[in-house]
Amino acid sequence: MKTLVTTLALAVAFVGLSTVAHPATHPTIDIAASNWKFTPNTIQLHVGETTTLRLSSTDGVHGLQSDDLGIPMTMITPGSAKTVAVTATKAGKYVLHCAIMCGAGHANMTLTINVVP
């Protein structure tokens, strides 16, 4: 019984510490662009919660931009990841098209961002 209590106390302490250890870190979502898709192609954000999108390209030059979500025109090129902090203010489904003409599949290259309360 004593062992169980000690284990629980340690578990609680650990959870407490891990919460305190990263107070200012935003959740980060990695998104890889390629010819011609975003992976993942659907993500979910919460209203009012700042999330960092880490954008990289495995092939081709692509782009992301959204006035509605406050995402500035961001060019995504192979070899250098770009990070964009997003704080959605309104719930909804936002379908972002690749913002740079990238070839045959460009028109169908979308990233869907579902913003939920």
Ligand SMILES: [Cu+2]
């Ligand atoms: Cu494109």
